[in-house]
Amino acid sequence: MAALARSVLVTGSSRGIGLELVRRLAASPRPPQHVFATCRHPQGPGGKALQELAAQHSSIKLVQLDTVNLPSIQGAVRAVGYHLKDQGLNLLINNAGISSHATLHSLDSQEMLDVFATNVVGPLQEFLPLLEQAAKGTGKEGLSCSRAGVINISTKLGSIGLCLRVPEAPMDPYRASKAAQNMVTRCLAAELQDKGILCCAIHPGWVKTDMGTEQALLTVEHSVRGILTVLASLSQDSSGAFLDWEGNSLPW
Ligand SMILES: NC(=O)c1ccc[n+]([C@@H]2O[C@H](COP(=O)([O-])OP(=O)(O)OC[C@H]3O[C@@H](n4cnc5c(N)ncnc54)[C@H](OP(=O)(O)O)[C@@H]3O)[C@@H](O)[C@H]2O)c1
Known part of the structure; x- marks a missing residue:
């Protein structure tokens, strides 16, 4: 099987799903x-x-990146560009995220803004030139993760269509932020298609991480194995899709 992509960047890879993505x-x-x-x-x-992990695999380059800090993002773009020379970045996985268990009654506006800054805004704008460079430079047609792609790690809890109840943890700001992130995914998919950049939202399942807690149904290994299989299968037809870790389509 071919490599998923020549270069992949994962945000929030210190633990949980991001760490397992890097490991796998x-x-x-x-x-x-x-x-x-x-x-x-x-x-x-x-x-x-x-x-x-980096000591075991020469492909891994550790890069400082706080996704809500612009100088940090710009420093990361420079560091990544240095390694890539002129070949561009093939795949950006926006995985970094924070949760909030507040309800709309208990919430203060700063908490809502913090959750949105991390879960919706992210570092895409600054990495776009590197993605465009990859899309032009691979000599590939159509859309795929091996050419150029943006994957937003989303959640079923952000689906307005499903509007799942989570009685023990309302998580209103988190869910609102992921619904907004989903709209960003749709807008980007339409906007970036002509530039040869694929864009998808992926729900990883309910996963045993610090965020998902030990009660979650899936191990992080199981979820990430599924996510990477789905990413390898993405094409022109699936750009703009909202899929789960098994490749099932989800309502927005
Ligand atoms: N676990 C689940 O059941 C589940 C379900 C659906 C969706 N998701 C989504 O999956 C993604 C990963 O979640 P997880 O379960 O792996 O969560 P996690 O174990 O809490 O890990 C979150 C990661 O995001 C990083 N992060 C947070 N804010 C950041 C920032 N400003 N800049 C850079 N990194 C930042 C954390 O870094 P630090 O170590 O520095 O804090 C950590 O590495 C999230 O987007 C989440 O919404 C998770």
């Missing part, structure tokens, strides 16, 4: 040449798991 990409039989494992504190205690 680097350990795959045909790994990407560059796996940019980004997190807020790569050299701190929170970056220890990533440091250990």
Whole structure:
């Protein structure tokens, strides 16, 4: 099986789904040449798991990236560009996210803004030139993750169509932010299609991570194995889709 992409960047890879994405990409039989494992504190205690992985796999490059801090994002773009030379970035996985268990009654507006800044805005705008460069430079037609793509890790809880009840944890700001992120995905898919860049939203399932808690149904290994299989299957027809970790289509 061919490599998913020549270069992949994962945000929020210090733990949970992001860490497992980096681990599995680097350990795959045909790994990407560059796996940019980004997190807020790569050299701190929170970056220890990533440091250990990077010591085992030369494809992994640790890059500092706080997705709500513009100078940090710009520094990450420079660091990534340095490694890529003039080949561009094939795949950006916007995985970094924060939850909020507030209800719309208990919420203060700053909390809502913080959740939106992390879950909706992210670093895409600054990485776009590198994605465009990859889309032009691969010599490939159509849309695929191996050419150029943006994957937004979303959640079923952000689906307005499903409007799932979560009685024990309302999570209104989180759900509103993911609904907004889903709209960003749809808009981007339409906007970037002519530039050769695919864009999709992926629901990873309910996963045993710090965010998902131990009560979740899926192990992080199970979810990420599914996500990577889905990413490898994406094409022109699936750009703009909202899919789960098994490739099932979800209502927006
Ligand atoms: N777990 C689930 O059941 C589930 C279900 C649906 C969707 N998701 C989505 O999946 C994604 C990953 O979730 P997870 O379960 O792996 O969560 P997690 O275990 O809480 O990990 C979240 C990751 O995001 C990072 N992060 C948060 N804010 C950041 C920022 N400003 N800049 C850079 N990194 C930041 C954290 O870094 P630090 O270590 O520095 O805090 C951490 O690496 C999220 O987008 C989440 O909404 C998860």
